[in-house]
Amino acid sequence: MRAFRFLSLIMFHTVFAFSSSLSPLVASGDEGMYLFNDLPTQQLKADHDFEPSEDWADHLRLSSVRFNSGGSGSFISSDGLVLTNHHVASDTLHKLSTPERNLIDDGFLATSTDQELKAPDLELNQLVSIEDVTKQVNDAVDSDASAEDAAEQRRAVIARIEKASKDETGLRSDVVTLFGGGKYHLYRYKKYTDVRLVWAPETAAAFFGGDADNFEYPRYNLDATIMRVYEDGKPAKLDHFLKWSRDELTEGELVFVSGNPGRTQRIFTVAALKFLRDDRMPYVLDYLRRKEILMQQFGLEGGEQERRARDELFGIQNSRKAYTGMLAGLQNPKTIATKRGREDRLLQAISEDESMQALASAWEDIERIQAENREMLGKTVSLRSTLFEIAMQIVLLTAEDAKPDEERLKGYTDSARESLLQRLLSPAPVYADLEQVKLADELSRQIESRGAEDALIVEILRGRGPRERAAELVTGTQLADVAARQALIDGGLAAVLASDDAMIELARTVESEYRRLRKRNEEIEERERQAYAKITQATTAIEGTGGYPDATFTLRLAFGTVKGYQEGGQYVEPFTNFAGAYQHGMDHAGQKDFDLPKSWMENKAAVDLDTQLNFVCTADIIGGNSGSPVVNRDGELVGLIFDGNIQSLTSDYVYSDEQGRAVSVSGVGILEALRSIYGAGDLADSIGK
Template sequence: MRKLSLSLLLPALFCINAHGDEGMWLFNALPTAQLKQKYDFDVTQEWTNHVRLASVRFNSGGSASFISSNGLVLTNHHVAADTLYKLSTPQRNIADEGYYATSPEQELKAPDLELNQLVAIRDVTEEVNASVQEGMPAGEASKARQAAMARIEQQSKDESGLRSDVVTLYGGGRYHLYQYKQYTDVRLVWAPEAKTAFFGGDADNFEYPRFCLDVTIFRVYENNQPAKIEHFLEANPNGAQAEELVFVSGNPGRTQRILTAEALEYQRDHRMPRVLDLLRRKEILLQQYALGGPEQARRGHDELFGIQNSRKAYTGMLEGLQTPGFINRKQESAAALQAAAGSDSAWKTIAAVQQKRIELQSRTGSLRSQLYGIAEDLVLMAAEDQLSSGERLREFRDSNRQSLEQALFSPAPLYDDLERVQLADELARFAETRGGSDSLVQQVLAGKSPRQRASELLADTQLFDVAARKKLAAAGTSGIANSQDALIQLAKILEPEYRALRTLTEELDEQERQAYATITEAKFSAEGESVYPDATFTLRLAYGAVKGYQEDGQDIPANTTLGGAFEHETAHGKTDDWILPESWHAAREQLDASTPFNFVCTADIIGGNSGSPVIDREGKLVGVIFDGNIQSLTADFYHSETQGRAVAVHIAAVLEALDKVYDAQALRQQIGH
């Protein structure tokens, strides 16, 4: 299950040539020749527009699709999990027990979901690049470029009313304006039990064969009525057969496929080991918290799941980087590009940037705590609002205000005991990273232990209360300056270091951006422009065939069946994570055991593709991506379809379960209509 988690923090870079079914393609630059040659498929503009407009992005991380004219949206249970936990209570654990709204009145409004539909794309490369003059220092160039992007975004939003994001592609080689229709009234319609959505638990995660009903259905509303959707996916219950062509339309998070060898070495030797240490630390912390009782286990479950998922994914990615031949091949391939560029200066720049990143590793100016994050945003927002929109940090621009406020003022529950545990650990980690004698550490801890300081801070904050957050935000700089809130005061202490580190990081990013733009142009010159950019959590189209593979001398079938789920349960002794819900056992005699359950294909996916619709040649829905197998975990850096596979829930299983397990025939009939 590909939760984005920390993977979205990775830098978005650029392109590589595609081999086999490789590629996460831009909707305005699809590989028409490759599809025609290999699969005899003609890409039409009508088909492309329909698929694009039927696709949905969960702004919190993940993908989805419209599946009815009255606003139904299909995604993964694990993409929906954050919302399911926020809607749960000690008395009604929706995340575990599932939910079905049998009438519109029972559909539960999500506290802070934003769904995005990509309406239009425009190339704005010339406008962005015109803002940067030759010879500008990196810091000035970064500010000029960001100001130009902000100006384009604001003008687009003012003219269209749409969310407008300038997306950096090919590491800075191209800039495209993406315009989105936003849906912020999103309501839960149906979710299965966690026991079937994550059947097999962590042991089966990133494995195959799988038997998971990892799906959830929401509905989007406009003006308090179900939204009227023109472009939605009809279901093909028969699905795609083995060797047939399928497409995946989703929002892959981040890939780094043409990092230079030096940048990959930085990831291998420095960044990824540190991220893994952080994930292991947080995993143990939340496991210990869960031992406090059933309610603690419920409160921390979703975050623990995400951390365990990320830990397993990063382990696989790091293993790929630790294979010596991979980076050696990168070094060898660089020579041809350097010849095309006429210089190796871009590569030297990137190598120098990596050394500077290593030097910054021991500095940090922020804390990974949800409530502290709210305090930090309030402090930064007050200061940023004194600047023109184009001069602000990107997340505080006027064009992003709706999304910012929806998250900042979310009514979703925050738990005092969980926040205390996490804040104490963050304070301890802050001291460990910078050193206990560091003057900023001493100022932050104020003579207390991390645990004592966390308790003191949370006892003296009002930020658990949404109304207090809104009041403080409305008061602006004077409100922040005069606030006696302990977390606000802490954020003010850390603000100078946060800003200093962000400035340094943005300067390094700009140096890399200019270097990678040079490399990109060399690649275009040498190989043509039929290449795809690295993933940027924006809409892409991947393609491949439904296809099994071999592992340890065994043939792994392209699909599993509903009947196989019961066999898998029995084979594992009906214990721990291998226990199907009671609803499944009650319906077993009615279920068609031969119905396809999960299947694999060679399409190129990564974290962020979770929830992506799998579509056949006719543009009909045949499945929903929810995972990749263990062999696919190198996808951040390279795609291999020898064994690597994308894993999806078959639409036939969704329809069969709605009909016979969940007695949701009325919902089933809406799908595709």
């Protein structure tokens, strides 16, 4: 599953800024995640004899949505229907579930708009415009400033630009760092925050084959969910939405993917990749396996506990499997050898051109920075528990509010406030038992990382063991109650300072260390940005221009062809169908993750078994692209991205279409399931209209 939410789980508050990356300027085959304001028109014309018109591109952009929680989607009807993956929606399904109404197990179908369920905290973004603000940003940074000062100046000017844009247009306004600091673009979004659930299949159908089949192919997953955006309490009227193709796809067909890839690291230097291989990825995997076991253990306590832990567990398992594949790729000596070959050629060319020799030091800078990244690895005081995160954000918000806007931390400026408050005041349930287990483990991790004698640890633990202290914290906080959060936010800094809420006190205990670490990381990132800007300059001079920036969880266009591949001496067909799904279930009888749901078994006779269900194509996608629409030349929806195969997992740092493939649910498959399995013919009829 390719939701960015899952992959980003462990990236929150860590050294690794996913903006610190650079364009692979020379794209090969169907490689590329292109900016909508810089589409690869020449390449499309040359390779695929296709010339997208401006209208074609604008319509596709305005029909695409970003799930701010970490995924993609598309508008699919004039009355607000949105298509995304089940695994992108699962966070919402989980939050809307109770012991009595288990949407994760049982799925959901609203047969009228008044049955549609409001998501507690979703924010959907439609990209309305892009503006280049590179000059404005760079002019505000003194050329001789220290890295620390430069980082502050850059943050300040970005806050000013975002605030001015927000004040002027009323739109969400984000300055995006592209080409690792080479360019800055202002993205303006229309926001939708009233989002309701219309239809979701059972997890058994959406995630058929479970963890075992995840990132594998052939697949048979109905990883789809339909929501609807509302405005003023009514279904939104949309000018831009995708038509839905009623035709089956054919092999070799050209398709496009419009979505929000989360992060790539394509042009990382060899030194940066070695840091990933030898330090960061092993660290992240240890972390993920630890949390996976923790969530499993919690779920063993009973059915309700299993339900509470499940969504997080799935996300962790997904990340673990993805990272395992990525690390395996990096540990293959050939990967680094290939990267080193290109780097050596670049450095050779630089050494032969006197005008560029000053740029060569950027590679050394990046190498030096890796040592600092190594030193900072795992240094955090952000305890991954919902209640602590709420407390920390309230403490930071009320403190930042006392400062001028442009001096505030990223995420706490005026322009970011609405989105922050929506998350902070989410009525989604918080489970005390699960919080306690997670917090105890985080405290234990802090002890391991800082040592039990560290002064801050002693202050945090107050003489208790991790489990005892976690119990004390969870019973001593009111923050599970949204009203208590609201009261603290309304009361501002004074209310926070006066609070004896245990979790608020803990957040205040770690606040200064949190700020120290964050500042240190921002300073490192600034130096990375400066070095990568030089590397971009050198690479462009040597290899030429025309490419795409590394992924930044903003809207991109990828393209590719529907195409099978060779694996272990066998040809893997690009398509699967419903007949294959039933067969796959029978082939794995007795394995729980391969039991198709009752709806599928009972309605088997009604299903046209030849209908395409999943397919693969060569489009260049990554986590965050989950839920992206796949469209044909006519801009009609033909599929829904939900995964990459295991061979594509290395695409974080190198694209290859030899075996790497994006995996989609086919559009016709979704319609067939709605009609023949879910009794949702009316919904199917309203799609694309």
